[in-house]
Amino acid sequence: xxxxxxxxxxxxxxxxxxxxxxxxxxxxxxxxxxxxxxxxxxxxxxxxxxxxxxxxxxxxxxxxxxxxxxxxxxxxxxxxxxxxxxxxxxxxxxxxxxxxxxxxxxxxxxxxxxxxxxxxxxxxxxxxxxxxxxxxxxxxxxxxxxxxxxxxxxxxxxxxxxxxxxxxxxxxxxxxxxxxxxxxxxxxxxxxxxxxxxxxxxxxxxxxxxxxxxxxxxxxxxxxxxxxxxxxxxxxxxxxxxxxxxxxxxxxxxxxxxxxxxxxxxxxxxxxxxxxxxxxxxxxxxxxxxxxxxxxxxxxxxxxxxxxxxxxxxxxxxx
Ligand SMILES: Nc1ncnc2c1ncn2[C@@H]1O[C@H](COP(=O)(O)OP(=O)(O)O)[C@@H](O)[C@H]1O
Ligand SMILES: [Mg+2]
Numbered sequence: 001x002x003x004x005x006x007x008x009x010x011x012x013x014x015x016x017x018x019x020x021x022x023x024x025x026x027x028x029x030x031x032x033x034x035x036x037x038x039x040x041x042x043x044x045x046x047x048x049x050x051x052x053x054x055x056x057x058x059x060x061x062x063x064x065x066x067x068x069x070x071x072x073x074x075x076x077x078x079x080x081x082x083x084x085x086x087x088x089x090x091x092x093x094x095x096x097x098x099x100x101x102x103x104x105x106x107x108x109x110x111x112x113x114x115x116x117x118x119x120x121x122x123x124x125x126x127x128x129x130x131x132x133x134x135x136x137x138x139x140x141x142x143x144x145x146x147x148x149x150x151x152x153x154x155x156x157x158x159x160x161x162x163x164x165x166x167x168x169x170x171x172x173x174x175x176x177x178x179x180x181x182x183x184x185x186x187x188x189x190x191x192x193x194x195x196x197x198x199x200x201x202x203x204x205x206x207x208x209x210x211x212x213x214x215x216x217x218x219x220x221x222x223x224x225x226x227x228x229x230x231x232x233x234x235x236x237x238x239x240x241x242x243x244x245x246x247x248x249x250x251x252x253x254x255x256x257x258x259x260x261x262x263x264x265x266x267x268x269x270x271x272x273x274x275x276x277x278x279x280x281x282x283x284x285x286x287x288x289x290x291x292x293x294x295x296x297x298x299x300x301x302x303x304x305x306x307x308x309x310x311x312x313x314x315x316x317x318x319x
Pocket of ligand 2: 011152153154273274
């Protein structure tokens with residue numbers, strides 16, 4: 001019987017899948033079920049996932065099973081994981097009758113605590129060969145060498161871990177609360193402090209963060225924002241830079257605790273997760289490493305798919 005091999009990264013915010021047949025897809029890690037018989041009739045589906053679930057959110061009971069970095073052991077959460085995996089496998093386009101097996105890459109705490117739940121939840125669709133931390137899987141494609149340190153900034157947490165040929169043990173992983181979403185909220189508070197008459201949204205803050213990242217203090221960035229009922233030019237450079245830089249000290253502290261002593265030239269930091277895409281972050285971290293004896297900073301090439309690729313590479317020796 002033919003076997004399709006898949007790597008699935010189940011993030012708090014996004015799920016991505018790659019397969020040995022070349023499939024590559026992603027969708028939001030959000031599952032919704034109709035709230036009532038009337039809603040079920042209107043929507044015409046028993047389960048909605050990702051953008052579809054978001055679109056019909058008012059008519060659905062919604063779950064983000066990996067929110068908080070670990071799946072609570074309730075039936076509802078297990079069902080949500082099963083639905084995410086089913087969608088991922090469907091998008092991987094297995095041929096009729098084809099067996100599906102794969103590796104799941106998940107938040108570091110879930111990898112440690114949820115293995116059985118994940119294997120069970122996926123069992124209806126695929127055989128799970130292994131469960132690994134996504135941050136570790138994401139760095140595999142770069143083959144950064146022993147002693148490298150991965151910094152994976154997701155939506156609601158940041159994972160810092162020491163890289164090695166096998167998945168890290170508990171002592172090699174630090175999970176910092178707060179990721180991209182915390183930056184958005186911090187930015188919102190700072191901008192409201194600066195302009196109390198502003199009508200700002202979290203979504204708008206997220207756009208600013210993704211557009212500008214850690215700007216230099218000296219830069220100006222004029223953006224049209226809604227203030228007191230009309231669009232006014234606002235210089236957002238200082239607040240955006242401050243919010244995006246706020247997590248850097250905590251990340252460097254975690255890195256310091258994971259640096260292997262005596263590593264010549266210092267460690268390689270690998271930035272993963274889409275928060276790792278933040279502009280200027282590479283330079284800020286490189287500056288910070290100088291005070292710890294040096295090191296270099298690099299980025300995974302495709303942050304959306306790196307975790308899934310790294311998971312798949314456990315089964316097909318491409319890396
Ligand atoms: N270019 C970018 N610059 C800064 N942040 C980004 C960028 N692209 C995505 N992000 C942020 O990354 C976070 C999501 O990370 P992701 O790895 O997709 O989620 P998760 O691992 O939690 O499922 C969000 O906070 C999003 O705003
Ligand atoms: Mg991620």
